[in-house]
Amino acid sequence: MTDxxxxxxxxxxxxxIISIVASALLGITYVPTQKQVKINYELARxxxxxxxxxxxxxxxxxxxxxxxxxxxxxxxxxxxxxxxxNPVGYAFFRKQVGAQGMIEVAGGVDAKFETLTGMTVMSxxxxxxxxxxxxxxxxxxxxxxxxIADLSLSSAGGKIDSITSATISSQAVVDxxxxxxxxxxxxxx
Amino acid sequence: xxxxxxxxxEFIRGITKDNPIFGLVLGLCPxxxxxxxxxxxxxxxxxxxxxxxxxxxMVSALRKQIPASVRLPIFIIIIATFVSIVDMLMEAFTxxxxxxxxxxxxxxxxxxxxxxxxxxxxxxxxxxxSLIDALGESAGFLLVLMLIGGIREILGTGKIVVxxxxxxxxxxxxxxxxxxxxxxxxxxxxxxxxxxxxKARKLxxxx
Amino acid sequence: MVEKALxxxxxxxxxxKNFLLIQFLGLCSFVGVTKDTxxxxxxxxxxxxxxxxSATVSYLLxxxxxxxxxxxxxxxxxxxxxxxxxxxxxxxxxxxxxxxxYRSLGIYLPLISTNCAVLGVVLLNVMADYSFSQSIVxxxxxxxxxxxxxxxxxxxxxxxxxxxxxSAVQGLPHAxxxxxxxxxxxxxxxxxxxx
Numbered sequence: 001m002t003d004x005x006x007x008x009x010x011x012x013x014x015x016x017i018i019s020i021v022a023s024a025l026l027g028i029t030y031v032p033t034q035k036q037v038k039i040n041y042e043l044a045r046x047x048x049x050x051x052x053x054x055x056x057x058x059x060x061x062x063x064x065x066x067x068x069x070x071x072x073x074x075x076x077x078x079x080x081x082x083x084x085x086n087p088v089g090y091a092f093f094r095k096q097v098g099a100q101g102m103i104e105v106a107g108g109v110d111a112k113f114e115t116l117t118g119m120t121v122m123s124x125x126x127x128x129x130x131x132x133x134x135x136x137x138x139x140x141x142x143x144x145x146x147x148i149a150d151l152s153l154s155s156a157g158g159k160i161d162s163i164t165s166a167t168i169s170s171q172a173v174v175d176x177x178x179x180x181x182x183x184x185x186x187x188x189x
Numbered sequence: 190x191x192x193x194x195x196x197x198x199e200f201i202r203g204i205t206k207d208n209p210i211f212g213l214v215l216g217l218c219p220x221x222x223x224x225x226x227x228x229x230x231x232x233x234x235x236x237x238x239x240x241x242x243x244x245x246x247m248v249s250a251l252r253k254q255i256p257a258s259v260r261l262p263i264f265i266i267i268i269a270t271f272v273s274i275v276d277m278l279m280e281a282f283t284x285x286x287x288x289x290x291x292x293x294x295x296x297x298x299x300x301x302x303x304x305x306x307x308x309x310x311x312x313x314x315x316x317x318x319s320l321i322d323a324l325g326e327s328a329g330f331l332l333v334l335m336l337i338g339g340i341r342e343i344l345g346t347g348k349i350v351v352x353x354x355x356x357x358x359x360x361x362x363x364x365x366x367x368x369x370x371x372x373x374x375x376x377x378x379x380x381x382x383x384x385x386x387x388k389a390r391k392l393x394x395x396x
Numbered sequence: 397m398v399e400k401a402l403x404x405x406x407x408x409x410x411x412x413k414n415f416l417l418i419q420f421l422g423l424c425s426f427v428g429v430t431k432d433t434x435x436x437x438x439x440x441x442x443x444x445x446x447x448x449x450s451a452t453v454s455y456l457l458x459x460x461x462x463x464x465x466x467x468x469x470x471x472x473x474x475x476x477x478x479x480x481x482x483x484x485x486x487x488x489x490x491x492x493x494x495x496x497x498y499r500s501l502g503i504y505l506p507l508i509s510t511n512c513a514v515l516g517v518v519l520l521n522v523m524a525d526y527s528f529s530q531s532i533v534x535x536x537x538x539x540x541x542x543x544x545x546x547x548x549x550x551x552x553x554x555x556x557x558x559x560x561x562x563s564a565v566q567g568l569p570h571a572x573x574x575x576x577x578x579x580x581x582x583x584x585x586x587x588x589x590x591x
Contacts, residue, residue, distance in 0.1 A: 011258065011259055014263075022266050200543060217427070221423065222421075276472065294518050296421075299510050305497070370418050371579040374573075376573075381568050
């Protein structure tokens with residue numbers, strides 16, 4: 001074997017070794033971090049449910065078909081019960097297109113579909129200082145114990161004041177809640 | 190004590206003369222994109238610092254093993270590995286920051302500061318000085334991101350909030366344009382003009 | 397897959413989410429290669445070509461190799477390697493077959509493998525969960541949006557060489573002041589696009 005051949009083989013061997021070490025490192029990091037991501041996701045959902053329905057202690061998921069290999073099922077919405085087991089309403093998550101990207105909101109409605117018990121934003125990519133204001137307590141408090149009939153922007157005759165220069169984001173939140181409340185109402189008959 | 194003097198000067202060089210943004214003009218994209226607030230700036234600088242320190246140390250430690258002809262692909266693999274690790278760690282442990290920085294975390298891989306330092310410094314110096322160089326550059330990057338983030342946040346929202354702590358607020362009508370893309374261009378234009386002006390004055394004074 | 401009309405994606409790539417002025421991707425070339433229109437056009441041509449190609453290849457790689465093997469965590473490494481390899485391949489093919497094109501694009505090709513706009517397209521496609529056709533449309537429209545801004549910027553800068561500006565503002569600060577104005581236009585005007 002000539003020297004130049006040897007050199008090429010050395011170079012290739014080094015590249016291969018580095019690639020293998022790199023993939024191994026990534027694999028080692030991937031498993032625990034993915035676990036943590038799943039835990040974070042579940043915790044965030046539990047917190048959100050408690051926040052939007054302070055009266056409820058138990059949430060029973062209404063499930064749909066299987067959505068992934070691990071056998072997780074799609075959750076349509078939750079039936080909420082208080083400490084003595086009486087139904088107090090329904091809680092749900094819904095994704096809606098905002099001004100910049102998807103907004104995921106959580107909402108709760110009472111058992112008679114008359115009052116919204118609360119709203120919170122799970123994730124969004126709206127402009128900081130504008131659309132991103134949908135996560136502020138000021139905005140969220142507007143949705144606490146409000147009649148479903150009044151659940152639209154004040155410009156459209158409702159009782160929700162839009163965030164200044166962020167009508168699209170505010171509208172998306174309102175639309176998401178209204179659309180999902182309709183769906184739950186239909187499902188519950 | 191000459192040695193510690195040299196260490197200090199190598200460190201401070203990253204903040205002043207070889208500052209990644211104003212000195213070397215590398216890594217403009219994240220500088221402008223994520224500086225809508227001080228908090229995002231700190232997060233981005235922390236992610237970049239991790240990758241820069243990791244890659245500088247690795248490249249420097251392996252510099253005698255890396256064949257010159259394929260050094261760039263190897264640098265890229267080393268850097269991409271560290272970036273992927275940061276990406277996964279931030280997703281798991283700082284979800285709000287991860288959501289705010291979005292695509293710019295994986296894009297650290299093409300941040301020219303990192304491959305630039307690997308090629309220009311770590312490839313030629315020992316592990317210790319490469320580490321100092323990475324720390325200095327990271328500090329310089331952090332300061333610039335905090336400065337731009339601070340200017341934009343205070344003019345754009347009227348207050349500075351860092352990790353839930355309300356640091357200060359000023360009684361001005363917030364100029365929303367400052368946190369929108371044009372505000373980023375305007376801020377860096379003015380800051381660069383100021384830096385140029387100072388450099389020119391220094392030169393005119395003969396040093 | 398997300399439901400989004402191809403026209404919407406096209407408009408987002410061209411104007412609403414313009415890579416240079418709104419998303420801040422590819423800024424190094426934006427201030428570096430816009431001193432004259434000819435090199436701006438050359439760079440843009442190379443970017444459009446490589447973006448469309450890498451959007452296609454990386455979609456196939458991600459959907460048919462990485463996802464079935466559950467190796468999503470290798471996505472970033474494989475994308476960057478694919479882009480670097482594609483750039484090399486394009487350079488090789490163009491030099492061999494179209495020497496005239498190589499003379500105008502050639503020197504810009506190596507710059508592209510570290511251009512964050514190209515990797516940005518690929519990553520945004522994966523993040524947005526786009527289908528095959530959506531990925532390609534986004535790749536091409538992002539490249540064309542990049543071209544529009546590069547040409548505008550270089551045309552303005554060519555004319556502004558005749559203008560006297562204070563020495564401190566010359567060069568990069570001047571370019572960023574122009575970018576401020578262009579960006580304001582892009583942020584506000586294109587809100588009228590009905591999507």
